[in-house]
Amino acid sequence: MHFGHSPEIWTAFPELAAGALFAAGIGRDVSVESRIGKFNTTAQSRLAAGPESELPEIQAWRRAFSKMGLKPTQYRCASEQLLRRFRQDKALPRIHPLIDLCNAVSMAFAIPIAVFDVAHIADHLEVRHAGGQETYLTFAGEIEHPEAGEVIFADGADRAHARRWTNRQSGTSAVRDDTKAVLIVAEALHASAGQDVGKLMAALADELDAIWSSAPKIAVLGPASPRLEF
Template sequence: MYFRHSNEMWSEFPELVPGVLFAEGISADAIVTDRIASYHATAAERLAQGSESEMPEIQAWRRSFSKMGLKPTQYRCASEALLRRFRQEGSLPQLHPLVDLCNAVSIAFVIPVAVFDLAKITGDLEVRHAGGSESYLTFSGETEHPEPGEVIFADTIGQAHARRWTNRQSGRSAVREDTKSVLIVAEALHDSASADVPHLIGMIAAELASVWSVEARSGLLSRSSPRFDLSSAMNLQPEQKRG
């Protein structure tokens, strides 16, 4: 099993910087309240200097959404949507400790962070353009079919696990109480992304180690090295992972 962006995506968005983590041993009983508060404070400091729409990280995503033919104020990347809600309500909904933590990191870094339950993904996962036959399950249980050419996260059997790139994840692979293994993906397009994404990935890895006592396997992808192989990590014995 692997995760990657298609060659077409790299050609269209050469400035893309993706970071990936794989972790096993996640549980829903972790306490992350204080950790989340720290990241929320960082986000509040950023918002005190100006609205999310003025941030270079968001402006880069808005340009990319426009390039994909989407209205950036109608379809927002995940980090902008979260920051907007945080600015308006002063908090974010509590869903699952890992999701809550990653959402908090996302608004602190202003970078979209997706968390997938690997048990619900069949085969490989690729960020690519839709062919039109893929199926997407909404959180309300409805099935949608992304338009041909739309950027999606698609697995081997054509299940779309996210629509409009970083706009909306699927209910199919959402993290639930019984989730054990996850794939976490952070993507950025702004000028300092090559420094910010590794920092973000390192922070999440440290949180996974501290909160869940798991050692995440992480990687930074590029056009010359676009593939993150999960098979080798999933096949390691526990003592090998700790070593």
């Protein structure tokens, strides 16, 4: 299997920095509360200085959504959604240890992170423009068809595992109690994106190793090396 972005995405968004991580041996029977506290503290500190909409990482994604023809305050990237809820509620609901960890890391860096159960991905996963024939399964069990030209995460069976790029993932490859192996993707577009994505992936790999004794495979992607094989 492999993950990457289409050449058209790199051309349209040359400022993109992306990190991909593959990890196996993931299980639910662990506690991450003591691990995510430091990331939540970082998020709280950043929000104390101003709302999430003023963070350069979020502003860059808002510009990208506008470029894609989407209203940024209607369709927010995943990290903005998390930070907004965290600012309002002072906490996030617990879902799964891995998701809880990735949410905390995402908020600390203000960079969207997507987590996919690779057992439910067909052949490969690519960030590309939709053709219009792809199917997307909502968490409510409904089937949608992304519009032609929409940026999606698509697999070899023309299933969309995320819509509007970093806005909304699919229920198809969501992490569940029986998830064992995952693909984790972080993407950023701000001025220091390359450096920050590298730091995020290193921090996440350290946490996965400490919690699950995993030895993740990591790649920082770009036009010259656009793919992670796993």
